[in-house]
Ligand SMILES: O=C(O)CCC(=O)C(=O)O
């Protein structure tokens with residue numbers, strides 16, 4: 181099975197449909213490469229200051245720079261991109277709400293070997309989610325062109341339906357080659373890994389991932405972005421970062437205050453997103 185490629189005019193539903201079928205899809209040239217250059221310029225001091233990874237999985241010749249919401253206005257636009265949010269909501273629509281899970285530039289240096297093939301949802305302590313029950317939906321925005329030679333992400337289309345903790349060989353994988361400005365979408369259940377960088381240049385991508393809002397976020401959004409910066413951000417972005425109750429009660433503040441209200445210094449209780457009675461009725465009707 182080869183990687184399906186869509187044009188930037190694809191609808192969020194089309195992207196979500198392919199994700200349901202294959203677990204991954206490339207949408208080419210979603211934004212102009214200049215947008216990614218702008219993000220790179222905003223992040224330059226942080227990218228330069230980031231050390232190499234401490235282990236093989238993170239990559240000893242790879243720099244991972246996070247906190248992108250706080251550090252880059254352009255990355256906020258990527259986080260909130262309508263095609264991405266629509267597709268994510270399509271894949272994770274069984275949950276009451278979704279949240280931002282992590283933001284990270286992954287810059288893979290020359291001579292980095294291939295990363296171990298894995299499922300990103302193993303981060304949830306290897307909980308064996310039922311096949312077909314997606315809890316995570318991910319993007320990698322190509323900052324540079326992604327090529328077989330420079331370490332394009334290796335994916336196994338269709339593997340989102342495979343058994344858990346499976347082992348794959350390099351020959352089972354395909355490189356998600358794409359020009360800068362394109363996006364690789366993949367579910368948390370898809371087996372994949374960063375490719376080996378056999379070129380002389382850095383391969384850079386922006387990994388922005390989303391999850392159902394009843395799971396713990398991989399990147400702590402409340403501490404990665406200070407309250408001072410958060411107070412300047414728009415409500416819809418803040419809600420996605422977690423300033424909103426997940427389901428009925430997850431994440432309320434003290435006397436059941438709404439988290440966004442608490443950030444802004446207000447006292448309103450707000451209401452949980454999932455009306456408990458309505459949710460139970462919906463589930464019983466299934
Ligand atoms: O950078 C990539 O191509 C993928 C990295 C990855 O899958 C990960 O670190 O979990």
Ligand SMILES: [Fe+2]
Pocket residue numbers: 298299300372373
């Ligand atoms: Fe991964």
